[in-house]
Amino acid sequence: xxxxxxxxxxxxxxxxxxxxxxxxxxxxxxxxxxxxxxxxxxxxxxxxxxxxxxxxxxxxxxxxxxxxxxxxxxxxxxxxxxxxxxxxxxxxxxxxxxxxxxxxxxxxxxxxxxxxxxxxxxxxxxxxxxxxxxxxxxxxxxxxxxxxxxxxxxxxxxxxxxxxxxxxxxxxxxxxxxxxxxxxxxxxxxxxxxxxxxxxxxxxx
Numbered sequence: 001x002x003x004x005x006x007x008x009x010x011x012x013x014x015x016x017x018x019x020x021x022x023x024x025x026x027x028x029x030x031x032x033x034x035x036x037x038x039x040x041x042x043x044x045x046x047x048x049x050x051x052x053x054x055x056x057x058x059x060x061x062x063x064x065x066x067x068x069x070x071x072x073x074x075x076x077x078x079x080x081x082x083x084x085x086x087x088x089x090x091x092x093x094x095x096x097x098x099x100x101x102x103x104x105x106x107x108x109x110x111x112x113x114x115x116x117x118x119x120x121x122x123x124x125x126x127x128x129x130x131x132x133x134x135x136x137x138x139x140x141x142x143x144x145x146x147x148x149x150x151x152x153x154x155x156x157x158x159x160x161x162x163x164x165x166x167x168x169x170x171x172x173x174x175x176x177x178x179x180x181x182x183x184x185x186x187x188x189x190x191x192x193x194x195x196x197x198x199x200x201x202x203x204x205x
Contacts, residue, residue, distance in 0.1 A: 004154050010179045018142040021190035047200050048097045048131035057082035059097040059127045077126035099189045100134045101127045107141035113165035115148035
């Protein structure tokens with residue numbers, strides 16, 4: 001499918017960021033930055049839940065309740081993600097589980113509220129309690145968001161409130177601003193996940 005000149009650079013950035021994060025999570029290799037590939041082991045459940053400092057926010061069994069500083073566990077089902085009505089300051093350190101779950105949830109929710117039936121609700125969202133399931137969910141969510149981006153007519157790019165996603169400022173933003181915001185979410189959380197993976201290797205030695 002042809003993309004127009006306004007969406008193309010954002011889409012290229014998005015594709016690079018999602019592919020980079022997937023290879024850092026599941027390998028088998030990742031570009032080291034100097035043109036050579038390094039081996040990347042698949043993310044394990046132990047690493048997925050690893051808490052590098054005290055009072056981390058994570059994905060937890062609902063029966064155990066929220067972690068330190070959290071008020072609730074977001075979503076439905078047996079597991080949920082630590083959260084609070086207002087983001088605390090300073091923000092807590094979060095696990096790979098928390099970060100990956102957060103990214104996937106926003107991708108799924110925004111795709112539904114931009115190009116779907118607009119029924120997505122955090123109250124029915126279910127967090128994944130395993131690394132393999134979380135990676136697959138991110139892969140699915142990323143593909144779904146990309147498909148929705150391609151379905152938006154260029155005439156709507158500057159329209160405010162095109163997305164009705166209720167857990168951000170979407171009602172006040174244009175399409176291109178939302179696309180940019182979702183890109184930077186994947187870029188910065190992806191970098192944080194990559195750093196946690198590097199730290200985990202040294203922690204385990």
